[in-house]
Amino acid sequence: MAGSNDQFKYEKDQDNIVTITMDMDGPVNAMNTAYRQLMGDAVSRLEAEQDLRGVVIASAKKTFFAGGDLNEILTIQPGDKVAFQSNIEITKNDLRRLERLPVPVVAAINGAAMGGGCEITLACNYRVMLDQPGVMIALPEVTLGLLPGAGGIVRTVHMLGLQHALPLLLKGTRLKPRQALEAGLVNELVAEPGQLLTAAKAWILAAGADAAVQPWDRKGHKIPGGNVNNPNVAMGVNAAGAMLGKETRGLLPAGPRILAVAAEASLLDFDAALIVETRGLTELALTPQAKNVINTMFFQMNDINGGKSRPQDVARSDVKKIGVLGAGMMGQGIAYVAAKAGIEVVLADISLEAAEKGKGYAEKLLDKAISRGRSTEAKKAALLNLIKPTDNYDDLDGADLIVEAVFENADLKGKVTQQAEPKLAEGGIFATNTSTLPISMLSQASRKADNFIGIHFFSPVDKMPLVEIICGEKTSDFALAKSFDFARKINKTPIVVKDSLGFFTSRTFGSFFDEGCRLLEEGVDPILIDNLAKQVGMPVGPLTVLDEVSMELMRKVNETQRDLGLYGTTYNVESSDRVGSRMINQFDRAGRHYKGGFYEYGADGSKQIWPKLYELYVKPGLEMPLEDIKDRILFRQVIESLKCLQEGVLSSAADGNIGSIMGIGAPVWTGGWIQFVNTYGLSRFADRCRELADRYGELFNPPAILQEKIAAGEQFA
Numbered sequence: 001m002a003g004s005n006d007q008f009k010y011e012k013d014q015d016n017i018v019t020i021t022m023d024m025d026g027p028v029n030a031m032n033t034a035y036r037q038l039m040g041d042a043v044s045r046l047e048a049e050q051d052l053r054g055v056v057i058a059s060a061k062k063t064f065f066a067g068g069d070l071n072e073i074l075t076i077q078p079g080d081k082v083a084f085q086s087n088i089e090i091t092k093n094d095l096r097r098l099e100r101l102p103v104p105v106v107a108a109i110n111g112a113a114m115g116g117g118c119e120i121t122l123a124c125n126y127r128v129m130l131d132q133p134g135v136m137i138a139l140p141e142v143t144l145g146l147l148p149g150a151g152g153i154v155r156t157v158h159m160l161g162l163q164h165a166l167p168l169l170l171k172g173t174r175l176k177p178r179q180a181l182e183a184g185l186v187n188e189l190v191a192e193p194g195q196l197l198t199a200a201k202a203w204i205l206a207a208g209a210d211a212a213v214q215p216w217d218r219k220g221h222k223i224p225g226g227n228v229n230n231p232n233v234a235m236g237v238n239a240a241g242a243m244l245g246k247e248t249r250g251l252l253p254a255g256p257r258i259l260a261v262a263a264e265a266s267l268l269d270f271d272a273a274l275i276v277e278t279r280g281l282t283e284l285a286l287t288p289q290a291k292n293v294i295n296t297m298f299f300q301m302n303d304i305n306g307g308k309s310r311p312q313d314v315a316r317s318d319v320k321k322i323g324v325l326g327a328g329m330m331g332q333g334i335a336y337v338a339a340k341a342g343i344e345v346v347l348a349d350i351s352l353e354a355a356e357k358g359k360g361y362a363e364k365l366l367d368k369a370i371s372r373g374r375s376t377e378a379k380k381a382a383l384l385n386l387i388k389p390t391d392n393y394d395d396l397d398g399a400d401l402i403v404e405a406v407f408e409n410a411d412l413k414g415k416v417t418q419q420a421e422p423k424l425a426e427g428g429i430f431a432t433n434t435s436t437l438p439i440s441m442l443s444q445a446s447r448k449a450d451n452f453i454g455i456h457f458f459s460p461v462d463k464m465p466l467v468e469i470i471c472g473e474k475t476s477d478f479a480l481a482k483s484f485d486f487a488r489k490i491n492k493t494p495i496v497v498k499d500s501l502g503f504f505t506s507r508t509f510g511s512f513f514d515e516g517c518r519l520l521e522e523g524v525d526p527i528l529i530d531n532l533a534k535q536v537g538m539p540v541g542p543l544t545v546l547d548e549v550s551m552e553l554m555r556k557v558n559e560t561q562r563d564l565g566l567y568g569t570t571y572n573v574e575s576s577d578r579v580g581s582r583m584i585n586q587f588d589r590a591g592r593h594y595k596g597g598f599y600e601y602g603a604d605g606s607k608q609i610w611p612k613l614y615e616l617y618v619k620p621g622l623e624m625p626l627e628d629i630k631d632r633i634l635f636r637q638v639i640e641s642l643k644c645l646q647e648g649v650l651s652s653a654a655d656g657n658i659g660s661i662m663g664i665g666a667p668v669w670t671g672g673w674i675q676f677v678n679t680y681g682l683s684r685f686a687d688r689c690r691e692l693a694d695r696y697g698e699l700f701n702p703p704a705i706l707q708e709k710i711a712a713g714e715q716f717a
Contacts, residue, residue, distance in 0.1 A: 292671025327358025333461025516542025537667025
């Protein structure tokens with residue numbers, strides 16, 4: 001029960017040192033209602049102790065402490081504001097009481113101390129951390145649309161100074177033990193778990209008379225580096241603000257609020273600053289952005305990575321050897337991430353020279369990592385030793401998985417499938433890296449269509465965290481489970497989608513640059529199109545995307561689809577096809593990697609819009625509301641996502657949310673394209689769709705699934 005010794009085990013030794021071992025009900029220790037009762041009771045008992053020498057805060061879990069209870073934050077409504085703020089104050093007051101004990105308090109950090117866990121350690125006088133893989137410390141609240149609300153901002157500012165605290169607060173950087181020691185967040189490292197309590201107690205026994213007093217409670221305390229009125233500090237704060245504006249475009253309020261609270265904390269009395277921090281967290285917790293980010297990037301992400309889309313009745317598998325067909329941009333990236341995960345890789349191409357060039361990509365990445373202190377020559381040699389370049393398919397013998405990553409041409413893909421598939425080990429599966437071509441069609445070249453699947457990687461493979469797993473009509477649960485396990489082994493987040501033209505990501509992304517082209521055809525300034533796309537949170541504008549992807553590539557994809565009788569069966573890219581064909585056929589402008597496209601590119605990396613566009617498309621004096629343009633860019637993608645859910649291409653809203661953010665750059669503030677509708681309001685979204693449809697055409701008509709949810713009074717769960 002709450003307050004029981006089983007959850008906060010209280011032990012006093014012969015030296016009068018009390019060890020409180022947190023072991024709350026459930027898989028992790030978290031700041032929730034039970035925690036507030038347990039910590040309050042424990043501090044009261046400590047305050048009543050006679051002859052107390054010191055206190056050690058430890059954990060019986062694999063993680064030290066996981067942070068706040070996000071379910072509480074997700075459900076908070078405006079009417080709950082006072083109660084929510086009161087709970088924060090209870091948490092803070094107990095930590096304040098803990099650090100004001102007349103004896104030293106030490107945190108024995110045996111695992112990850114995230115968010116609230118880090119804040120507990122900051123309220124201790126000394127921090128001992130286990131130096132082993134998986135142990136880390138961080139204040140990652142900004143990545144969830146929140147701020148550290150249990151004293152994390154105020155204490156890091158007073159401990160480290162604004163200039164050193166802000167990077168940790170604004171990035172949510174996860175620090176490994178040695179990084180934490182260098183940053184000043186911990187004081188001592190130990191090599192083995194059994195040494196934690198020994199080191200903690202040894203420090204208490206050797207501590208001086210003032211060891212129990214926190215720096216900010218000492219007379220004459222000054223913040224390292226000075227407060228925000230110091231010109232050098234102010235310059236750093238201004239630079240951080242400018243960087244935030246560039247990165248978030250004002251769409252995510254957490255960063256600016258953290259910056260404001262940190263700056264104010266440097267000017268105020270310590271306890272007054274804690275109140276400002278509380279107000280900041282309360283306001284952020286009520287924002288739709290925070291709820292969107294928490295819902296998608298925490299709960300739904302955990303569901304997906306935890307295997308919600310994986311067949312549960314298939315045993316886990318371990319891919320030890322893979323073959324990669326094609327050593328181009330995609331193939332070389334797949335080879336690298338697989339070898340990085342300890343998998344033996346055979347990288348095959350039509351010539352040994354081409355295959356070796358593909359392996360060279362891994363070498364370049366490793367050299368860069370070494371130059372930045374993130375790897376070593378020994379690790380480089382070990383990884384490169386796992387990649388075998390070849391022009392001989394016999395080297396594929398015994399592969400658990402073969403991934404075909406050749407050009408987006410159905411005949412070529414069929415040919416390499418038939419050549420390589422016989423080399424698979426018993427129980428091996430064959431995967432195609434196609435981004436648009438139906439898996440059921442490609443599997444016709446396979447001898448075992450049940451073991452044929454799509455694994456769509458994103459470029460650059462070493463940086464993009466998502467893979468899209470596509471099941472054909474005959475794909476077995478075994479093949480899906482094995483593909484899922486492979487994706488998790490190489491540290492990718494896998495969404496599972498049904499076979500169709502364009503699947504989910506390519507289809508939805510196609511609607512983004514197609515709408516950009518529709519706007520251009522209607523006479524909108526191309527610079528305005530791209531800039532407004534960035535204003536709503538897209539990483540780049542749709543015309544820039546087409547230049548980067550290349551209109552020539554899109555033309556080839558469209559031609560392939562038309563030749564196969566597939567074009568236009570599921571999604572509309574008529575405008576981008578029409579504009580792209582005109583740019584290529586009339587002006588030989590196929591994109592950045594050719595002679596330029598919508599933009600002209602200088603040798604120095606500069607770019608400017610191609611002036612001819614104004615003659616070809618732009619209509620001077622055109623009056624189109626800016627909000628309409630921004631909504632068209634957003635709604636077109638959201639509507640396409642809803643259609644994918646309606647048609648069963650997406651198996652869940654979570655797959656659509658995670659896939660849109662991690663695969664095609666949907667703004668994080670939306671929580672993904674499906675979650676965006678929930679927060680916008682389904683009826684309101686449908687009404688806005690009708691407005692846009694009346695003005696700009698039927699592509700904006702609300703999908704049937706939206707009407708069904710409205711009628712049922714439901715959201716997209």
